[in-house]
Amino acid sequence: MDAKRKNVLISLTTALIVGWWLYGQLTSWPTLETEALGRLLVKAIGVSIVVHIVSAIVIVIAIATVAGIIWGKVDKDVTDERDVAIELYVMRLILVIFSIGLVVTFGLMGWQQLGANAALLYIFVAMYLANIAGDLLKLFWYR
Amino acid sequence: MGKFKLNIVNKVRVLRFEQQQMTQQALANKVGVSRQTIVAIEKNRYSPSLDLAFQLALAFETPIQEVFFIATE
Secondary structure, X not given: OOHHHHHXXXXXXXXXXXXXXHHHHHHHHHHOOHHHHHHHHHHHXXXXXXXXXXXXXXXXXXXXXXXXXXXXXXXXXXXXXXXXXXHHHHHHHHHHHHHHHHHHHHHHHHHOOOOHHHHHHHHHHHHHHHHHHHHHHHHHXXX | OXXXXXXXXXXXXXXXXXXXXXXXXXXXXXXXXXXXXXXHHHOOOOOOOHHHHHHHHHHHOOOHHHHEEEOOO
């Protein structure tokens, strides 16, 4: 397995673990104050950094061990024109999903009197979903 | 002039085997891309840039039209 697929795997693992953790924390989000929710989201960013580092270490060691046993070598990490093209497609998809999330959130704020804390959460979820969709698209291209 | 998509195919895999069964990794190293890019090109899942197409042709020491061409059907 090459470094690009490894990075996607690390990113997806981090997103899923942090998403699961955040979902557990948000059971009482409608009653949360905006300030408390903001603190929670900042905490989520901190948690995601820690989870990213830990999952990177675990996955890199696990894959290096498995690849060493099965193939006897690990692919070299080379970034070429195809990676740049894939990165552009992924960035475009992330931008589209996040923009849709942002517009929907602002629309709901205007028409449905959506609260500030819910809007903050919707924007965070849009960012989260955009990131996961981007990772899945990368996996599709690197299949 | 009408816009239409060209069905560009290649003989990279065949040429690799004609060159003492060159591995995908060896070819990738020769032209400076990843092995996955060579796999994608061989499976016609990725059309390389003109620059890379010429580098592949140079690696096989053949004219570019021997490596990449338009499928007739």
